[in-house]
Amino acid sequence: MKSDVVVIGGGAMGSSVAYHLKSDPAFTGTVAVVERDPAYTRASSALSASSIRQQFSTPLNIHLSRFGISFLRRAHELLGADLGLKEPGYLFLASLAGEAVLRANHVVQRGEGCSVELLDPVGLKDRFPWISADGLALASHGTANEGWFDGPSLMQGFRRKARDLGATYIADEVVSFDASGVDLKQGGRLEAHTVVLAAGPWSGEVAGRSGIALPVEPRRRSVFVFDVREAPGLTPLTIDPSGTWFRPEGRFYIAGTTPAEGNDPAGAPLEVQHQEWDEMVWPTLAARVPAFEAAKVVNSWAGYYEYNTFDQNGIVGRHPLIENLIFATGFSGHGIQQSPAVGRAVAELIVHGDYRTLDLNTFGYDRIESGRPIRELNVV
Structure with a gap:
């Protein structure tokens, strides 16, 4: 099998790349997206709190999310998707x-x-x-320009539109890759002119199978859905100094926190850490918002961050030695909000040879090899 571009990972990021490639009139090639979990039961895109903000400490992150909010507002027109975008800040x-x-x-x-x-x-x-x-x-x-949305609908919108435009989705797992293509777990090889690594939390693992060091790993985060007797009023997505955050979700609220030091191992099972609610989240909520003292958990889930252990920023662009390998990973909790802009940028890099609308060279892989971290201070 052959494809001009093979995208490893069909979540929001990988599907955004596929969508933007197939939407570019200058691109006439083929796109194949390899996704090992076609039901998206463990995908970060499906389990994210799906929020978007401009309040970063890194200018490039601001620019990425600024394009993101404009894209989300046009999602019905561009993708035929209703994302239920809310913008309380x-x-x-x-x-x-x-x-x-x-x-x-x-x-x-x-x-x-x-x-x-x-x-x-x-x-x-x-x-x-x-x-x-x-x-x-x-x-x-x-x-302005901050809020939350339906993340799974964005992911599925990208995927559906990419397929409508001619991208092929393959339910399989990449076990290794090189400069000429990828090897699949079910057997066979998919040859490619360009390989895009957008495997989310598992990008580091996939890269490692081919001898490439990539500091991206899955970090578990628990999200708790809770109800209260009386809503406090207009509520932005609020981040306490402790790291605990909360926001409305329909008639309920959701909340989470950064795990305690020593309790944030890579690749931990996707099991909700209920003690985080008892010991960290609820005490903070009750102290910060008196109306939340009687909060009652009605649901919960766990998902993975694609955590960049080097500097908690995205890794985007070509590998310095493998010219046709492009990264789109490591966004450390803000990938889904930046997937529209990153997908567009990677498509530009493939089709035109460089970035046309937003220069992402700052987030290139070479900063890792040279030990030049770009620290994002507003990590939630």
Whole structure:
């Protein structure tokens, strides 16, 4: 079998690459997407909290998500998908220890034209009366272009449209690859002019099978769905200084947190860590939002982050030695919101030989080999 482009991974990122390739009038080749889990039972795209923000510390992340929100607003037109986009914003809370970082991030964000405001504890209480400002020194509120959406619908929209445009999806697993194609678990070889590695949390494992060091691994995150007796009022996606976050989800709310130090192993089973609710999430919610004191968990799930252990930023672009190998992975929790922009960029790289609309060279693989991390300080 042969294909001009083989994409390893058919989640939101890989399917976005396939969609943008087949949407480019200058591309006349074939695209094959290899996905080992066609039901997407373990896919990060299907298990994500599916939120989008502009409040990053890295300008390129801001640019990626800015295109993302514009794409999501046009998803019905472009993909025929209703994503249920909501835009109440993000609210980052900081203690005295985190105030300087929040202020530094604010300078970057305002410099990039983000709609964001800083609130002192009095201003915070005035804007959101339901919140407790105890222990807080500052808050950063995104007033536009931030919110959440139906992530699985975005993934399926990309996949469906890519197939409609002629991309082929193969239910199989890549066991190895090289400069001329990929070897499949069910047997056989798929030859290719270009290979795109977009295998999400398993990208590091897939790369390692072919002797390529890639610092991307699956990190488990638990999400809890809870109900309350009385809704507190308009609620952005709120991130407490502890790392616990929460937001509305229909008539309920969802919440999660960063696992405790020493309890975040790579590739842990996809089992909900209920002790995180009891010991970390609920105590924080109850202290920060009095209306959440009587919160009751009604559902929960676990999903994987494609965690870049090097610097928690995406790895995008060509391998320095294998010219026809392109990475699109390692986004550390913000991949689905950036999948529209990254898919477009990778398609441009393949079709035109360079980036045309947004230069992603900053996130190239070479920074890993040369030990030049680009730290993203706003990791949720």
